[in-house]
Amino acid sequence: MKTTSPPPAQPAGRSVLIYLYLTLLALIGWFVFQYVFDKKLSLTGDATDYYILGKAIAQGDGYVGILGPEKVPANHFPPGYPFVIAVIMKLFSDKTTTIQAFNGFFLIASVLMLFDLFRRMGRNIQLAFAGALLVLLNFYILQYSSMMMSEMTYFFISLLALWLFARADISKAPWKDPYFWGFAVCVVFSYYVRQTGLMILAGAGLYLLFRKKWLHIVFMGVIFFLGILPWQIRAAKLGGDSHVRDMQMINPLRPEEGVVQGFGGWVDRFWHNTERYITREIPSGVLSTNIDDYTLPVSSGEWMAGLLLLVVTAFGWYHLRQFRLLIAGYAAATFALLLIYPEVWTGNRLMLHLVPFLVFCGLYGLWYGIGLALQKAGVTSPAVRNVAIPLAFLLLIPGMIGQAATETRPGSGIKYLRQIARVPGYDPAHENYFQAAAWIRENAPKNSMVICRKPSLFVVFSDSYVSNYRFTENQKEFLDYLRQRKTAFVVIDALGYASTPRYLIPVVQANPDKFEIVLQLQNPDTYLVRFRDEFGWHGEYDAKGMPKGKGEYRFMDGRKLVGTFSDARMISLTGTGTMYDVKGNSLGNVTFVNGQQGR
Incomplete structure (x- = not known):
């Protein structure tokens, strides 16, 4: 983020390298997306709910449910992703495969923005390329890129907001900076896609707070408030936010179990979710591994592996060259919400937008730690530290390619996604x-x-x-x-x-x-x-x-x-x-x- 003056122009060779890496990421992204693309409807989550709501908008019925003779105003899902579906339907086709295919654009654009963000965060082009490529090949990000669900749209729009924030010039008045305007508008739209978009404000607010940019904080707060006000008024008229009601339930799918009782009930939920995220959700999301069985008790090995991963990630975050407070605020606010969600909402889809930053911070921690070790060993070559070590992380790629499933072994990685995509029918x-x-x-x-x-x-x-x-x-x-x-x-x-x-x-x-x-x-x-x-x-x-x-x-x-x-x-x-x-x-x-x- 600019504070006083724009950064100096990049040397010609460095600019060529940047464009080369961007081109490689785009080409690899398009190939991999086509390779794992699954035309079948997702049987998990709420894919068809979004489709029906988008269809209602596209045919002029408004944001209503059209499953029955009555057109009931919709209030459970925010309207951002159905609106995206409606635009695709009006401009292109109402086929589910067309809507799914647009995720390819969101995926590639997101990875290109991540490369630029990583480059600014770590000031190392090779490490930024390695981090962006590993994110691109992440099992869960690729899995959701084929689904007609809100994950990839939110992934894209939240990254667009952060990318615009990183390019904004906070030495200017916020209303005079098109990048800051774009950031504020994208935060509003991200909230309409998924309400965790509010957490982007926490990261940006923390960053601006330490720089005493009060005008920017007030400006983005006002834009956000005015932007979401119509939805909040509408939700209030329809009986309130259903997500708030769901969060209070022990199990939203079994309402007869009641709601969380007392302070102790919330403490228990917070602890159980903390344990699950540290030992399972974060490691599986960052390392692209599968979780075999949530019903099994958490082992000591899972605790050790999860804590070690957090230590490496925190070490990398601490040594980032830029935007530490932005990432810290964003992550802390997101997990503050996730850790009070119902315990039955398992899986890492709710933290998918944080996976790229956890991956890069982990890589940065490894890179920084290896650099310190080499320095003590007397190896001080900049080529080794800034080029060889970052590119050596590409050796992780074979593990992310994975293997197809057989009768005797589970599937993993890109090959498993390809195997699932090639199955012609459903179970x-x-x-x-x-x-x-x-x-x-x-x-x-x-x-x-x-x-x-x-x-x-x-x-x-x-x-x-x-x-x-x-x-x-x-x-x-x-x-x-x-x-x-x-x-x-x-x-x-x-x-x-x-x-x-x-x-x-x-x-x-x-x-x-x-x-x-x-x-x-x-x-x-x-x-x-x-x-x-x-x-x-x-x-x-x-x-x-x-x-x-x-x-x-x-x-x-x-x-x-x-x-x-x-x-x-x-x-x-x-x-x-x-x-x-x-x-x-x-x-x-x-x-x-x-x-x-x-x-």
């Missing part, structure tokens, strides 16, 4: 899920309401109305929701989500006659059922929403059982009643015990 559970969606598209009445897990994924293939089921064990509330949504079909999937056997399947087992099978697929078992509310239990429920008491169970064949039951779920039906045939004639009293008819 059997999703193939069945998409076959059910295709059946709806081809056979169901137009705009039929389908209740399913991951509705935004289902709708891409079904072209129907869709909705998730209620995450409740209260069966009365569950069925009332199906009626409220005017449900026509329900998908019983085998995707592996715990919510399906926890919430959906018990309702089907309690009322099998309410759910008529229209499509059954095997390996694994997947069912598309028609919701027939006229059948099944019609009667009283207990305080927990379970069928119990007086009422009647209506069978699909026309019979009905009328009586009083201590448990009116068909799978465990217990009680005595009178059975009637299809014409209403009494067939006598019958007694059921735990779902079995007595003699």
